[in-house]
Amino acid sequence: MPPLLVLPFPAIDPVIVEFGPFALRWYALAYIVGIILAWRYMRALVLNHRLWGSIGRPSLVQLDDFVLWGTLGIIIGGRLGYVLFYNPAYYLANPMEAFAIWTGGMSFHGGFAGTVVAMLLFAWRRDLSVWTMFDLAGCAAPIGLFFGRIANFINSELWGRPSDVPWAVVFPNAGPDPRHPSQLYEAALEGIVLFLVLRLLSHRFKLLKKPGFLAGAFACGYGITRSISELFRVPDAHIGYLGGFFTMGILLSLPMILGGLAAMIWASSRNSAATAG
Structure with missing residues (x-):
């Protein structure tokens, strides 16, 4: 039975503006805006002294310097992850x-790994606590995830499975079937919900005072929200379902x-022991 209501796909050109050979795309703008807002949020966290107690934290200048390192980690890791995990044969x-990153194809899990490497190197070079850097990045990462998923929707990519829900969308390049707008589910879960959870943990429970806990909470929270979203999303056509049920996204989220759980347990026990001592 066809759905009673199907939402038309908004006719948004993936290219915002073109100047000769140069084209500014929504996807690129999402990365730029996400990185800038995440950087500003990390600065706000560092400036909020009541969240830290006696825990050392990077200076604003050091955070500013890290932006380039983090951006390179996201782009290089994201592209390399896509090449290795999703389409190595091609x-x-x-x-x-x-x-050719402008043609599309980025992996969050690869970008996550690239950012971790960038933070390890940066913390080592600047003599900073790597766990505190992980915590700051984890608190801010959902901002970039939100804008990235909105760009996926505008690009009509990574769409969901066929559905008869009233908010199903007919994507222009996915055939005539109405589908779950899974990109918007991911924007809500990985972006808004995860951001609010981490905001609660950092501001209400002051868990920046336990280095490593919020980094673990982000990793665990992302893995859970991504796995939920994968239940509504069509897997990559050249990969399909693994083991008859799992998608590559779920398998990469399990670790x-x-x-993340291990990091939270370790951070809680380590900081509790330090307090007791």
Whole structure:
């Protein structure tokens, strides 16, 4: 039975403006806005002295310097993750295409790994607590995730499975079937909900005073929200379902959930022992 209501896909051009060979796309703008707002939020956290107690934190100048490191980690890691996890055979046959990031194809899990490497190197070079850097980045990351998922929706990519829910959308490049707007589900869960949870943990429970806890909460929270979203999203056509049920997104999220839980337990026990001592 067809749905009673189907939402038309908004006719939004993926290209905002063109100047000769240069084109500004919504996807690129989402990365720019997400990184800038995440950086500003990290600065606000550092300036809020009541959240930290005696815990050391980076200076504003050091945070400003980290923006370039983090941006490179996101872009290089995100692209490399997509090439290795989602379409290795194609890029093995067409190696130069791996550098064409403007054609699309970025992996959050790869970007996450790239950012972790960037933070490790930056903390080592500047003699900072890497766990505090992880915490700050974890609190701010949902901002970028929100804008990235909105850009996925505008690009009509990563759409959901066929559905008869009243808010189903007919995507222009996904056939005639109404589908879950899974990109918006991810924007809500990975972006808004996860941001509010981490905001509560950092401001209400002052968990920046336990270095590593909020980083673990982000990793675990992202893994859970991404896995939920994957239940409504069509897996990549060249990969399909793994084991008859799992998608690549779920499999890559499982280590994040387990690692996040381990980090939260470790941070709680470590800081509790330090307090007792």
